[in-house]
Amino acid sequence: MKDKKLLIIDDDVDILSAARLFLKRHFEEVVIEKNPEKIPFLLNNYEFDLILLDMNFTQDVNTGREGFQWLDRILDLKPKSKVVLFTAYGDVEMAVKAIKLGAKDFVLKPWDNDKLLNTLKGALGEETEEKITGPNLLIGESDAMKAVMETMQRVAQTDANILILGENGTGKDLMAQALHQNSGRKEEPFIRVDLAAIPDTLVESELFGHIKGSFTDAREDRKGKFEEAHKGTLFLDEIGNLSLPIQSKLLTVLQNRQVSRVGENKERKVDFRLISATNSPIFEESTNGKFRQDLLYRINTISLEMPPLRERGNDIILLGEHFLELYAAKYNRPLDGLSHALKKEMLRNPWPGNVRELQHAIERAVILSRNNKLEVEDVFGNVSRMKASTNAELKSYDLEEMEKKLITKALKQFNGNISDAAKELGLSRAALYRRIEKYEI
């Protein structure tokens, strides 16, 4: 969300500054406004990617009527606006009505920071999903890909637990989303937990939740991911990372469909569909005691194996063209395809990092290219650097480095004229200034 602009409208100044303080780390810009009358002016003069709108302006605290009117007004002025509503406890019915009227989602006040962030991401995600990660855009026409897509279609509608296997970057995450989108639970939450990214000590409270005081940092009661996924889908990514004690707790939840938060005896019913994914040899691990066999049996009612890119034939060209189009638009580069020689080279490369590696290689190439077609050296020019990074993955600092170079070049070309350089780079003047400051150019 780092490149997105958010507008928050609420007549409570404390709420505005608290929300801004937390959200400005996650958005490029957060604009706050106390007076809803300013909405038309703001919408007519600025572009916002997302609007967070209070439902309960003081005049109409209980009915939310004013909130509805403003929602309406926003959608009249800019029909494509993504609006998330802020609403006080107890207003859920009203918020649901608002969603029917065109809001994307709602957040209850007082809010939970993680939840607020997830909701905003979700509201923005719809667009990214359509463009990049939508289930229809699990690109691929190879036999291997067709087979796995066909299985996906067949099993998505069932509530069966699904285990997605495959090397890094083969699209396991996208596949999990596709399963959810094609299931009867698609209107309900899709909650992803990356078990490789959560420290061992926190996994239990992340998954099961906790109550206030159950450990030093537990300042308030918190729902776990099982509860968040209630009625929807829970996606446990990198499940091979679960420690044995948590494995046995997970098994119990799967058997009883109930969770108790850490520090609490009460059991809460949870209804979720489980999708797991791993790139570790989990069957082997289950024979040497690192992963419980009974749990593996449970999570693996059906398994789907994502084929590696090197076994997907011509898909690499389709994917390459897709990413080229995406990044040419993003970086405003006039590129119209992959050269013939490049296609040949792409087909010969083993791509150990699979689609993710390809995606990053194309992104970098788009930024560096000088011609109207991508050439072999744009993608494979700097082989040593590609090898040096793990999984040949392009780290964000590489991208930043490139951005810096690009900006420096443009500034030189236009003798430091900000307007001309910004135009060439496809940035606003303000965005260019920000980057000049950031990179200390």
Ligand SMILES: Nc1ncnc2c1ncn2[C@@H]1O[C@H](COP(=O)(O)OP(=O)(O)OP(=O)(O)O)[C@@H](O)[C@H]1O
């Ligand atoms: N078939 C596909 N079509 C379009 N994009 C894809 C496809 N497969 C993967 N991608 C893109 O490649 C990147 C990596 O995909 P994803 O995160 O789903 O892989 P993964 O198997 O979950 O990786 P890891 O094991 O490292 O978590 C994402 O940006 C995703 O959008």
